[in-house]
Amino acid sequence: MYGKGILKGLGVTLKRFADTYLDDIKWLGKRYYTAEGIAHRSSKDARGIFTIQYPEEKLPLPEEFRFIPFLVYDEGENGEKEIRCTSCGICAKVCPPQCIWITRTSDPKTGRPVPAPAEFYIDVDVCMNCGLCAEYCPFDAIKMDHDYELASYDRMATNIFDKERLMKSAAYYAEIRPINNTREEEARKAKEAAKAAKAAARANKAA
Amino acid sequence: MDSKELNSPGYGIPPEMQGAVSITTLDRIYNWGRRSSVWPMMFGLACCAIEMICTAASRYDLSRFGMEVMRPSPRQSDLMLVSGTVTKKMAPTIVRLYNQMPEPKYVIAMGACASGGGPFKEGYNVVSGVDKLIPVDVYIPGCPPTPQALLNGLIKLQEKIDKQSIKQVRWYQKGALEAIPIPLLGPDLIRQQDLPNIKKAAEEA
Amino acid sequence: MTTPVQPLTLDLAARFPDAVTPDERKGYSGWIVAADKLVEFATALRDEFGYDYLSSVTGVDYLPEEKMEVVYHAYKTTGGPGLVFKVQVPRDKAVVPSLVPVYPGAEFQEREAWDLLGIEFTGHPDLRRILLWEGFAGHPLRKDWQEAYYEAETKPFKSRWPSGEVHRAEEKNPFGANVKYPENFDPEKWVPEGENALYGALAEYEETDETGLKTDHIVINLGPQHPSTHGVFRVAAVLDGETIVSLKPVMGYLHRNHEKIGERNTYLQNMPFTDRLDYLAAMSNNFGYALAVEKLMNVEVPERAEYIRVIMAELTRIQNHLFAIGMFLNDLGAFFTPSLYAIEERELVLDIFEAVSGSRMMCNYFRFGGLTRDLPEGTLEMIRGLAFDRLPRKVDEIDRFLTENEIVRSRCVGQGILTTEEAIKYSAAGPMLRASGVPYDIRRADPYSIYDRFDFDVAVRYNGDIYDRYLIRLDEIRQSLRIVQQAVEQIPEGPIQTGKPQYQVRVPAGEAYGRVEGPKGELGFYVVSNGKPNPWRYHVRAPSFINLTAFGPMCTGLKVADIVAVLGSIDIVLGETDR
Numbered sequence: 003m004y005g006k007g008i009l010k011g012l013g014v015t016l017k018r019f020a021d022t023y024l025d026d027i028k029w030l031g032k033r034y035y036t037a038e039g040i041a042h043r044s045s046k047d048a049r050g051i052f053t054i055q056y057p058e059e060k061l062p063l064p065e066e067f068r069f070i071p072f073l074v075y076d077e078g079e080n081g082e083k084e085i086r087c088t089s090c091g092i093c094a095k096v097c098p099p100q101c102i103w104i105t106r107t108s109d110p111k112t113g114r115p116v117p118a119p120a121e122f123y124i125d126v127d128v129c130m131n132c133g134l135c136a137e138y139c140p141f142d143a144i145k146m147d148h149d150y151e152l153a154s155y156d157r158m159a160t161n162i163f164d165k166e167r168l169m170k171s172a173a174y175y176a177e178i179r180p181i182n183n184t185r186e187e188e189a190r191k192a193k194e195a196a197k198a199a200k201a202a203a204r205a206n207k208a209a
Numbered sequence: 210m211d212s213k214e215l216n217s218p219g220y221g222i223p224p225e226m227q228g229a230v231s232i233t234t235l236d237r238i239y240n241w242g243r244r245s246s247v248w249p250m251m252f253g254l255a256c257c258a259i260e261m262i263c264t265a266a267s268r269y270d271l272s273r274f275g276m277e278v279m280r281p282s283p284r285q286s287d288l289m290l291v292s293g294t295v296t297k298k299m300a301p302t303i304v305r306l307y308n309q310m311p312e313p314k315y316v317i318a319m320g321a322c323a324s325g326g327g328p329f330k331e332g333y334n335v336v337s338g339v340d341k342l343i344p345v346d347v348y349i350p351g352c353p354p355t356p357q358a359l360l361n362g363l364i365k366l367q368e369k370i371d372k373q374s375i376k377q378v379r380w381y382q383k384g385a386l387e388a389i390p391i392p393l394l395g396p397d398l399i400r401q402q403d404l405p406n407i408k409k410a411a412e413e414a
Numbered sequence: 415m416t417t418p419v420q421p422l423t424l425d426l427a428a429r430f431p432d433a434v435t436p437d438e439r440k441g442y443s444g445w446i447v448a449a450d451k452l453v454e455f456a457t458a459l460r461d462e463f464g465y466d467y468l469s470s471v472t473g474v475d476y477l478p479e480e481k482m483e484v485v486y487h488a489y490k491t492t493g494g495p496g497l498v499f500k501v502q503v504p505r506d507k508a509v510v511p512s513l514v515p516v517y518p519g520a521e522f523q524e525r526e527a528w529d530l531l532g533i534e535f536t537g538h539p540d541l542r543r544i545l546l547w548e549g550f551a552g553h554p555l556r557k558d559w560q561e562a563y564y565e566a567e568t569k570p571f572k573s574r575w576p577s578g579e580v581h582r583a584e585e586k587n588p589f590g591a592n593v594k595y596p597e598n599f600d601p602e603k604w605v606p607e608g609e610n611a612l613y614g615a616l617a618e619y620e621e622t623d624e625t626g627l628k629t630d631h632i633v634i635n636l637g638p639q640h641p642s643t644h645g646v647f648r649v650a651a652v653l654d655g656e657t658i659v660s661l662k663p664v665m666g667y668l669h670r671n672h673e674k675i676g677e678r679n680t681y682l683q684n685m686p687f688t689d690r691l692d693y694l695a696a697m698s699n700n701f702g703y704a705l706a707v708e709k710l711m712n713v714e715v716p717e718r719a720e721y722i723r724v725i726m727a728e729l730t731r732i733q734n735h736l737f738a739i740g741m742f743l744n745d746l747g748a749f750f751t752p753s754l755y756a757i758e759e760r761e762l763v764l765d766i767f768e769a770v771s772g773s774r775m776m777c778n779y780f781r782f783g784g785l786t787r788d789l790p791e792g793t794l795e796m797i798r799g800l801a802f803d804r805l806p807r808k809v810d811e812i813d814r815f816l817t818e819n820e821i822v823r824s825r826c827v828g829q830g831i832l833t834t835e836e837a838i839k840y841s842a843a844g845p846m847l848r849a850s851g852v853p854y855d856i857r858r859a860d861p862y863s864i865y866d867r868f869d870f871d872v873a874v875r876y877n878g879d880i881y882d883r884y885l886i887r888l889d890e891i892r893q894s895l896r897i898v899q900q901a902v903e904q905i906p907e908g909p910i911q912t913g914k915p916q917y918q919v920r921v922p923a924g925e926a927y928g929r930v931e932g933p934k935g936e937l938g939f940y941v942v943s944n945g946k947p948n949p950w951r952y953h954v955r956a957p958s959f960i961n962l963t964a965f966g967p968m969c970t971g972l973k974v975a976d977i978v979a980v981l982g983s984i985d986i987v988l989g990e991t992d993r
Contacts (some may be wrong), residue, residue: 006331008820014815026323036768044765046799049682052758053270056360064769066790069358091575091756096917099328100571123580127325127338130352132686132778137786138917146772150355155369157324157340157348162580169553181790251641255668255989256693256775258645259737265755276953281641297592298547299646299667302638304708318467326688331678333554333561334546337584337592383646396551397562397593397603405590407601414597 022050057064065179066134068133068146070126073168074175083169088117093135093144099151102135122165127157142186148178210317236374243287243313244275244370247363250286251279252306255293257320257353264356283309288366291345294322294329295336297398301391307343310389311382315370317362318345321352328352336398343389415481430455437500441710441943444498446717449510452501453537454514454861456486464490465497467854468517468841470927470938470955471524473531475505477557482508482533487927487955491838491852493859497925503533504519512538518955519841522963528674530555540615545666545992549607553598554674558695561674562587562594568948569678616652617660624807629654634974638667642745642978645988649977656973661966665959665992672993676952681707681782681919684952687938689776691954692990694737697730697767698932700780705862706928706939710921713783718908720864722785725797727903727930728894732805733763734933735845735887738985742884743816745982747826752816759808762800769793782919784911794902801898809891817885826881830968833878840964843957844935846984849886852876856931867904868897883983906954918947934958954993958986 026033033039040059043052054061071093094102105121108114112157136146147170154160176183249271253261265271265279280286283306295303307316317337321327326337339345346369349362379386390401399407424957426434426445433451437444447455457613459465465488474483483504489496501510512535524535525544532553536909552559563583565571573579578734579753584590619631637648652660662956672691676684687705689696717724740756741801764774769778769790779786816822832842847854855872857865873889875882923945929938935957942951960986968980 004820007821007823011819011930014755014811015477018755026590043763046762046796046804048762052267052761053273054268054357055273056269056357057364060357064765064772064790066770066787067768067770068576068772069355088577092917094574094578095570096682097570097574097681098679098686099330102574103580104575106576121578124579125325125580125582126350127321127348128327128330129321129350129688130328130686131773132689133772134682134686134778134917138915150351150358151361152351152358153347153365154347155347155365157318157345159339161324161348161350162582182727188427252639253645255645255670256690259693259775262753263757263761266761267754268758268761283639294668294670296667297667298669299638300640302646304665306639325582327672328690329675331561331563331565332594332675333592334666334669334671335592337582341584341591355774394547395601395606395607396599397595398591398599399593400591403589403591403593404601407595407599410588410595411598411600 020050020203025050037062057127063178065181067148068131068136069150070129070131070132070147070152070163070170071124071135071144072170073122073165074145074148074172076172083171085118085121085165085169086141086172087122088141088143089115089119089122090117090140092138092140092170096134096138098132098134099128100131101125101130103181119165122168123159124168126152126163135204142190145175147181232399237346240371240373244367246275247315247366247370248278248280248286248289249276249283249288249290250283250306250310252283252289253292254295254299254378255322257292257323260353260356260359261290261292261319264359269356270359271360271363274360274367276363283307284311286310287314289314289316289343290319291323291339292319294327295339295342297336298334298335298394300336300342300398301394303339304342304389304391308391312386313378315346315366316343317347317366318348319347319359319362320354321350324348324350342392342400418711426455429458432925434499437498441922443925444500444991446502446624449501449503452511453516455499456488456513456807459497460516461489463497464492466838467491467838468519469496469843469929469936470940470953471513471520471527472951472953472955473508473527473533473555473939474942474951475531475555475557476952477505479889480505482531484510484533486513487938487940490859491854491859493854493935495860496927508533510534511536512541514538514632517841519960519963522959526959529553532556539688542611542615545669547666548606548609548611551888554671555677559673560910562592567678567946568765568946569680569683582894607683612650612664614660616650616662618817619654619659621654636977637664643739643981644986645657646850647981647986647988647991650973651969653974658969658972658974658977661969661977663962663965665962668988668992670989670993672954673952677949679949680917680947681921681949682917684949685780686776686778688954689778690957690989691956691993692932692934692987693775693935694987695734695933696775696777697726697779698734698937699932701727701863702928702930702932702937703939704782704928705930706926706941707782707921709926709928710941710943711782711919712922712926713912715783715863715908716909716912718788719784719910721901721905722789722836722863722910723780723863724868725898725905726767726779728898728901729763729766729797729913731894731933732898733760734745734893735891736760736763738816738883738982739812739816739887739934742979742985743822744983745978747819752812755808755812755815759805762804766793766800773802776842781911781915782908783913788910794905797898798902801902802894805891809888813888813950817888822884823881825976825979826879826884826983828877828879829976830880830972830983831878832964833966836964836967837878840967841960842935842964844932845873845883845886845890846935846961846964848873849882851876856929856936860929861928862928866899868900870894870896877926880979880983883985887985920946921949930957932957934987934990935961954990956990956993958984958988959993962986962991 103123107116107120395400470487637643638646648664688699736756740753743752771779938955940953
């Protein structure tokens with residue numbers, strides 16, 4: 003029969019339409035603008051309307067989400083920023099499009115390198131968000147950010163990020179990547195404990 | 210801009226007239242109309258185009274911004290979303306499409322490649338950013354920008370439209386708007402505005 | 415797992431004395447054939463030895479030895495390992511006989527080798543540039559050719575550290591842009607080449623019918639900016655009225671120099687670049703590249719990592735086919751509603767990719783000898799939910815919605831037929847080959863990873879028309895779901911990476927060809943290492959690109975409106991076609 007396929011198709015569309023309202027009634031207004039509602043609408047049980055009303059509601063970002071890299075600093079006792087980066091240059095070497103520029107600091111008296119970067123630049127217009135820098139950084143100093151709202155009117159002025167622009171606190175990092183942060187903290191503590199034990203053993207031996 | 214903002218032009222309305230009249234400025238109505246019906250051109254270049262399609266699909270739903278009417282023809286569109294790597298072979302076409310778009314027209318460089326060449330910048334067939342060819346209004350970083358990042362860029366564009374004034378916009382100024390000369394494909398890409406430079410370089414060599 | 419080995423019984427050197435010698439360089443395999451005997455050799459290979467499927471043709475520039483080498487990979491469509499043969503010619507006189515008369519599937523690949531490496535193929539029916547434009551100066555993949563932003567032969571560049579002098583590359587270029595011109599190039603005396611070569615390659619057409627009415631030669635161009643070309647793809651066709659007489663695809667509008675950049679990158683740095691090849695199937699690309707380099711490095715992948723790899727590759731196939739079906743219906747004129755439904759399911763798969771790898775599309779998840787990280791908590795549950803519950807339901811819904819629709823049927827059934835012989839001849843791959851009745855699936859024919867453990871059927875359809883190419887994608891989604899279901903049930907605990915993660919891997923000298931059954935077809939990576947941190951040659955056998963070889967013949971005799979339907983049913987992605 004002609005037209006059967008079209009009717010069938012319309013039936014599928016109609017079912018989607020009706021599903022939205024069935025779910026609306028079931029959730030009694032909690033389907034929108036609430037965390038559970040968004041989670042439900044992105045789950046395997048989602049039916050009917052699927053839209054996330056950005057910017058009013060935003061999709062929750064998974065922990066591993068990566069956008070532009072940032073540099074982690076620890077808060078010092080007097081509120082000064084202690085950058086974790088030692089300017090070892092691994093991130094610059096591993097970066098596939100080579101968008102990281104680092105200037106190493108040297109001690110003005112001795113001329114020997116100091117483990118902190120004097121300058122650190124990332125060209126956001128070249129960065130491919132691959133996350134290799136964060137993956138291979140031995141000091142947990144460079145990490146991938148979750149902030150994706152970076153649109154600008156003038157790339158020449160804004161899109162080469164300097165050290166100031168790249169620095170974000172360790173607290174912020176712990177907030178966006180809690181599981182990773184805990185794991186790394188533990189690994190660092192274990193490493194320090196091992197170092198201390200080794201030093202103690204050496205001291206014992208000497209004594 | 211919601212209706213509340215639209216209806217508060219900064220003039221006091223006498224108490225007896227409240228509820229009976231609403232005052233706005235021409236700019237506000239003009240911009241409100243334009244910002245709510247930005248029609249993008251259906252023009253995908255590379256990876257970012259897939260994210261653009263996803264943005265137009267049901268999860269992110271561009272139609273909430275009045276932008277779902279993707280026009281396949283440049284003659285009917287207001288916005289060119291340069292979604293992906295601009296290659297030299299494609300450059301003449303992009304400029305031609307831009308010239309064919311009627312004013313008012315806007316360009317968004319979506320993603321690192323369109324903004325500045327991106328990871329492929331060093332490649333011999335890649336243009337270092339679409340702004341080397343045509344003027345760009347909003348740059349969206351990311352490789353690729355997620356649909357939400359793209360929406361953020363589109364909202365930025367709406368903000369830009371909001372700030373324009375009917376008295377100053379270029380398409381109501383006197384004199385014809387000049388088309389951008391179309392680049393040529395020679396031994397390498399030749400931008401016509403560079404011709405004197407190229408000639409000079411050849412003479413020096 | 416090693417590069418295709420020859421069965422011991424095959425002694426080609428004895429069969430072709432003086433013309434064929436085994437390749438005895440360390441780490442290499444296969445046979446070296448004398449250039450003048452190549453066609454004879456290939457014909458025998460196809461007709462006597464059963465290697466009827468020429469998978470990949472590419473060139474390698476051995477600059478230190480002053481040699482240019484053309485590498486061929488041939489397989490049997492009945493399955494089993496392949497055969498590699500090579501032709502070596504002097505670099506300054508790189509002329510090789512064309513294999514198009516024996517294997518028509520070599521047509522575009524030889525054109526590419528001419529375009530990028532400057533190897534001339536005598537007897538090729540249409541040797542023009544394919545990715546770049548006529549008039550471009552030089553052959554960019556030659557090792558002594560340098561681009562405008564040339565900084566150093568290999569990465570990492572010295573300028574980044576320790577005294578980073580931040581700059582944009584264009585600031586150092588005399589023209590402030592990514593351009594360079596030959597010395598003494600005078601723009602005033604220069605004459606553009608135009609596109610006469612392309613139009614000359616199309617068939618001439620002129621006819622007078624019985625009433626004396628003359629029908630003229632009409633050329634139409636579709637694209638590069640066209641809503642139905644899936645990106646920046648162009649088609650030039652000659653018409654008789656509405657009927658297509660001759661058709662040539664024109665590509666290169668998204669040629670991003672993947673291979674040139676890839677030869678400068680370190681092995682690891684190439685991994686995120688592979689994501690951007692077929693940007694709908696990043697995980698499959700990662701898989702193919704990891705496989706090729708692992709063959710060279712000879713590392714094992716832990717059990718759990720293998721399972722995760724298979725799950726990810728199959729989810730990739732599912733979401734790719736969903737998108738392909740949606741876009742194909744767009745091309746048929748069912749604008750956007752079917753795509754909306756398909757993209758909705760795809761989004762849920764992308765959520766998994768995002769949770770696992772950090773990015774929806776550009777996954778960069780595979781590492782040599784394992785993976786970046788284990789599955790985050792809860793991900794396996796998400797995959798289970800999709801594989802057992804949601805996707806089977808939704809695929810059935812899409813099937814109900816579309817398959818029996820009269821318009822879909824009348825546009826597709828019996829249109830754009832690719833016969834079995836043609837499919838093999840033109841080296842078509844993946845769903846396109848299987849819809850023409852060839853049950854050739856690398857997961858079965860030449861199993862890699864742990865595909866031999868799973869119970870699944872190779873989807874085959876026999877008519878080779880547009881409709882079958884649509885149906886086979888539905889079949890493949892169902893088979894992929896079966897594999898994912900088995901994999902999530904069987905997945906063991908354990909490590910996900912062999913050894914410590916390293917950013918500078920040691921790759922012994924040699925060559926390797928790693929191939930996987932990608933969603934679009936056979937995706938192969940040919941990697942040559944000279945023991946340094948960067949690959950000497952890095953070539954991608956892109957299924958979308960080679961599948962297009964059959965596009966012209968398939969369209970001949972159809973109407974103009976069918977071009978987009980045929981193209982939609984081939985399912986190309988321009989990132990991979992043009993690279």
